[in-house]
Amino acid sequence: MTLAPLLVLLLLVGLVSGLTALLVRQSAGGEETTVAEARQYAARTSAAAVAVGLCAAVAAGFAAMLPVVYGVAMAGRAGVAAMMLPLAFGVAHTGTVLVGELTWPRPGGVVRRARLAHRGLLHSVPAWLRRSAAATLAAGVALIAVGAAVADPYGRSVTVRAGGGLVEGAASPFVGSGYGVPALVGLACLVALTLAALWVVANRPAVVTDHEEVEAALRRASAQRVLRGSTTAAMVVVGGLSAVSGLAVRSASTGAAETARLNELPVGVAASVLPWVGGALAVVGMGSALAGVAVFLVRTPAVPAEPVAAGQ
Amino acid sequence: MSRVDVAVDLASPTPPYEQIRAQMAAVIDSGQLDAGTRLPTIRALAADLGVATGTVARAYRELETAGLVASRRRLGTVVTGPSTPATASVDVRQAATELATRARRAGMSEETTISLLRAALVAVRA
Numbered sequence: 047m048t049l050a051p052l053l054v055l056l057l058l059v060g061l062v063s064g065l066t067a068l069l070v071r072q073s074a075g076g077e078e079t080t081v082a083e084a085r086q087y088a089a090r091t092s093a094a095a096v097a098v099g100l101c102a103a104v105a106a107g108f109a110a111m112l113p114v115v116y117g118v119a120m121a122g123r124a125g126v127a128a129m130m131l132p133l134a135f136g137v138a139h140t141g142t143v144l145v146g147e148l149t150w151p152r153p154g155g156v157v158r159r160a161r162l163a164h165r166g167l168l169h170s171v172p173a174w175l176r177r178s179a180a181a182t183l184a185a186g187v188a189l190i191a192v193g194a195a196v197a198d199p200y201g202r203s204v205t206v207r208a209g210g211g212l213v214e215g216a217a218s219p220f221v222g223s224g225y226g227v228p229a230l231v232g233l234a235c236l237v238a239l240t241l242a243a244l245w246v247v248a249n250r251p252a253v254v255t256d257h258e259e260v261e262a263a264l265r266r267a268s269a270q271r272v273l274r275g276s277t278t279a280a281m282v283v284v285g286g287l288s289a290v291s292g293l294a295v296r297s298a299s300t301g302a303a304e305t306a307r308l309n310e311l312p313v314g315v316a317a318s319v320l321p322w323v324g325g326a327l328a329v330v331g332m333g334s335a336l337a338g339v340a341v342f343l344v345r346t347p348a349v350p351a352e353p354v355a356a357g358q
Numbered sequence: 359m360s361r362v363d364v365a366v367d368l369a370s371p372t373p374p375y376e377q378i379r380a381q382m383a384a385v386i387d388s389g390q391l392d393a394g395t396r397l398p399t400i401r402a403l404a405a406d407l408g409v410a411t412g413t414v415a416r417a418y419r420e421l422e423t424a425g426l427v428a429s430r431r432r433l434g435t436v437v438t439g440p441s442t443p444a445t446a447s448v449d450v451r452q453a454a455t456e457l458a459t460r461a462r463r464a465g466m467s468e469e470t471t472i473s474l475l476r477a478a479l480v481a482v483r484a
Contacts, residue, residue, distance in 0.1 A: 153408030
């Protein structure tokens with residue numbers, strides 16, 4: 047099963063999150079948390095999420111390649127292993143942030159205060175990040191659907207015909223069902239985990255402060271940490287699939303066109319246009335993958351310092 | 359709309375759910391929360407106050423029974439409006455403010471003031 051490492055990772059994240067939620071539920075609130083402590087806690091969670099994500103990516107890639115190491119040949123194994131890296135990073139990063147949000151400092155003291163305002167699931171997510179995530183998901187689903195429809199029967203290559211169907215060129219890897227289904231399952235896992243983490247962010251305790259903007263900034267930063275990991279993973283996966291598929295289309299159509307020309311057959315519209323389409327798809331894909339990395343590097347919103355009251 | 363808070367004093371003899379219910383009823387009746395305003399989810403308010411979800415759920419249930427809030431499938435819990443017409447409550451609100459001012463001036467504690475008000479309500483009912 048090509049997705050085994052990712053599913054094991056998801057199971058691990060689910061178990062740790064569930065156990066954490068249970069333990070947090072039973073523990074009593076401690077001392078009142080200050081804004082500075084909350085900020086430090088968030089920074090520690092963020093660093094831990096990056097470290098766990100990177101370790102998971104390396105481990106998942108290694109696990110996916112194990113059959114090859116032991117001499118068991120499996121078609122497309124290297125491609126699936128490459129795809130597993132960003133997906134495992136996304137799942138582990140989002141899972142760690144989720145556990146961090148579940149263990150967010152609880153209110154302490156005898157008198158507790160809360161604001162009577164509704165917080166929605168996507169309320170704190172920056173609009174640009176929300177749009178990027180939605181667009182990536184839509185593009186990924188569309189790419190996989192179209193890829194599955196036009197790929198060869200075994201789902202990992204594409205064939206372009208020229209010369210009135212007399213000559214053809216084939217190339218792989220291509221996003222047919224062989225790569226598309228594992229990618230789709232991985233993206234679905236990532237979406238489910240991200241929604242769960244955003245729900246936890248919306249429902250976690252507020253930090254005790256008289257300044258609403260400080261609380262809002264802390265929550266916005268939490269939401270961005272959740273969504274940036276999964277958006278980066280999704281953009282790298284979808285961008286990677288688009289790039290390799292584009293190159294495959296370009297290679298197959300160029301090969302078909304050249305063979306047609308050598309045999310003095312008409313090249314046809316498809317074999318003439320598809321090299322450009324494939325090239326554009328590859329460039330867009332590589333750009334998307336790079337943009338995904340850039341999304342991860344965008345800083346979370348700065349938490350304004352609490353104004354110090356006179357006399358303190 | 360101005361910031362509206364609810365506070366829970368765990369050392370108070372009044373149960374937390376009743377503290378939440380009373381404060382929310384007061385802010386709704388005073389018009390600080392307009393009809394249609396979405397309230398925090400039970401889980402979010404319980405997390406912010408550090409109390410059990412059942413505590414907030416009970417407060418919301420009693421507010422719903424009193425007709426001050428309603429549970430809507432997609433929106434969650436929303437304010438339906440004050441229990442008394444705005445014009446009728448103005449007079450009572452002024453009297454409550456007057457009572458609070460006088461009690462503060464006399465150095466009376468909040469608990470004593472509320473006890474006096476409860477006694478007055480019982481006397482009127484009789």
